[in-house]
Amino acid sequence: MPNTVVEGRDLSLTRLDKILYPAAGFTKGDVVDYYTSVAQVILPHLRDRPASFVRAPGGVEGKSFMAKHVPPGTPDWVTVRRVHRVDGRTDRQVLVQDLPTLLWAANLAALELHVPQWRLPAEGKADRLVFDLDPGAPATIVECCAVARWLRDRMAGDGLDSCAKTSGSKGLHVLAPLHPTDAEAVADYAERLAREASRALPDLAVHQVPKKLRTGRVFVDHSQNAWTRTTAAPYTLRARPRPTVSTPVTWDEVAGCTQPDDLVFSAGDIASRLDRHGDLLGPLLDPARAGRLPDRG
Incomplete structure (x- = not known):
């Protein structure tokens, strides 16, 4: 021992x-x-x-x-x-x-x-927003990337800066740093955007839970913004057949993804990516990059 x-x-x-x-x-x-x-x-x-x-x-x-x-x-x-x-x-x-x-x-x-999307002692005050994009076969992470770009542009219209990382499984996560905000309000905003995505991209995105609706489309899972829910942390290993990692990616990599394997990273890939990019999710830790949810008016 x-x-x-x-x-x-x-x-x-x-x-x-x-x-x-x-x-x-x-x-x-x-x-x-x-x-x-x-x-x-x-x-x-x-x-x-x-x-x-x-x-x-x-x-x-x-x-x-x-x-x-x-x-x-x-x-x-x-x-x-x-x-x-x-x-x-x-x-x-x-x-x-x-x-x-x-x-x-x-x-x-x-x-x-x-x-979770919040830190102690501010339990339930989210400092980030997350969408978990889950592809329903035969859709793959390639389709997730198209939905991610739509979400990025939509949130940018509300003044929110966003980052992306692979889930380390099949999909993609899109995250945005926030000033600490009541998780219920964040969850409500995320659900609205998920519904908007399904209307804007009807052949590509779906916000409903039933799996029969997800075939060939991307489930825009907004539920992980609830204060009791959690998301795979950046750089975590996943319990998959191989030691894949939830890996931060650039928006250029998202735009350039044409094959599912383009955005599959294992433990052995991460050191060189950190040397090349540093922490691509650094904006999530920078208070100067934190946004505020738009006023619903």
């Missing part, structure tokens, strides 16, 4: 040779190494946001599960806070505030990190 000290915290890292992504031969040690390599860019996007983990202790071909509660044996140096639920009660959740906590989570085979 390797023991190491990270930023003054004692960590026990176990079974680092265990293969978690069999199709890629990607081990738990590779997961730890990956999260170490992206810590500088992922941690600012996680800070002060209660984390939910998708854990796959048996690997991605085994059983995975979403974990929101603080697991037994959590070190006392991990930051834990109480967060409200829909029924008014509270749960204790982890905040991934530093590298030791990030690597502690990786050692639990917490492959995916999901966070």
Whole structure:
């Protein structure tokens, strides 16, 4: 059982040779190494946001599960806070505030990190808006890119700056930084734009939930703006057959996407992208780029 000290915290890292992504031969040690390599860019996007983990202790071909509660044996140096639920009660959740906590989570085979659109202590005050564009076969991320560009231009008309990232699965996320705003108002605005998109792009976009309506079109999922919902964090791994990553992309890359594989990135691709682009989602962290929702008049 390797023991190491990270930023003054004692960590026990176990079974680092265990293969978690069999199709890629990607081990738990590779997961730890990956999260170490992206810590500088992922941690600012996680800070002060209660984390939910998708854990796959048996690997991605085994059983995975979403974990929101603080697991037994959590070190006392991990930051834990109480967060409200829909029924008014509270749960204790982890905040991934530093590298030791990030690597502690990786050692639990917490492959995916999901966070809400708000930060503590301003629970329910969203500082970003998100659309999750989910393609219904035979549509792919190529069609998502067309919808993303429409959303970008539509939000620009309201004075909102937007960024894009792959979901790390099949789709694309479009995000916009906001001055802290009541999540209910953000959710309402996002739903209006999703409906507008389905009217403006009737053969391409749909805002309704039933899957039978999504065949060959892109579901513009606005629901993750609800204060109780979460979204895959930037730079998180996904529990897919291969260690794909939710990767920030440029709008030129979105415009130039003609094949689904154009916007598929794995853990091994991220270092070179960071060298080339830096953090493309930096605007989400810049108060000067934060917008305000338009007045409905």
